[in-house]
Amino acid sequence: MEETIKQHYPEKEKNEIFNNEFLPHISSMYNFGYRLTLDRDDAKDLVQDTYLKAYRFIESFQKGTNAKAWLFRILKNSFINDYRKKTKEPSKVDYQEVEAYYNSEDVDRQITPDLRVESLKDMIGDEISNALNSLDVDFRTVIILCDLEGFKYEEMAKILDIPIGTVRSRLHRARNLLKEKLSEYAKSMGYKNTEL
């Protein structure tokens, strides 16, 4: 959609693109939808809506390019415009603060020195998933895109319409928040937080 060069595909080719380039990403899309809405029915609606939009706007997609990033961008925009607007209040996170911190010297200060690799080994249930779900949606999103889906920073910047520097700072903050949460779980699981 950032490339405004319109393609012209005959009907048959549209269906080929849809089946061969779009549909293979449906499980990733469903997972993204679920992680954003935290509801499986809402995720289904969001994914369905995204695929219908993708088909409708298929001529803005250049065959053979990054279909996954393109689809993720549509889903994210649908989530913000249609879903989030009616259900959730806007984000309360101060991103300028997040960025300023990332670019300050404090960035190397360890926030959760008590979280250890050993304590993660016992998190075999839903702890990780719950910790991820507990984050503010914008922080959750960067972790989903980067760690779950393996998008590069540049792709994330395009999907989210933010500069790469912001991707980095948001990711850094998101991971620290996730570690704090995991560290709480580790404590409640009875870990003695011995000195590192």
Add this chain to the structure above:
Amino acid sequence: MSKLYNPFILSDGNKPSCMQMLQLILDGEASHEQEAYFKSHMDQCSPCFKSYSLDIKIKELLKTRCCGESAPTELIEQIKMQISQNATS
């Protein structure tokens, strides 16, 4: 030891912090040169060393615990049906 050339230094002359370097390594955004530099840096920097294994483990856990669920078949069918309806109408 003589000062190694640091490939993380940005064009504006600023040197990224440990955590910023680590993040690039972790996310596969570093060049080979930067990776090599970071490996030797980690030998002398215990915060980097500790965070590295923790961060790798968390990334691994996220990948294995939070993905992998397939989209429901009825969702796929529904989408296909709507597309074919739209296409013919």
